Amino acid sequence: MATYEPAELARELGYTDEQRPGKVVRDYLRKKYPGHPKYQRWVLDEAQAADVRVNVPRKP
Known part of the structure; x- marks a missing residue:
């Protein structure tokens, strides 16, 4: 099963010039x-990545 990180998804959505990649x-x-522990790494599964792709707008 594939996993994804926020910076990877942000690049895919066109956010390539962020000062903090994946923010x-x-x-x-x-x-x-909101229950995700603070300062813990985000590792997303396929369903979570698909949710991000639908709900975070692409950068023009």
């Missing part, structure tokens, strides 16, 4: 999963 995705994930 836009992590911000979304923090709202969606």
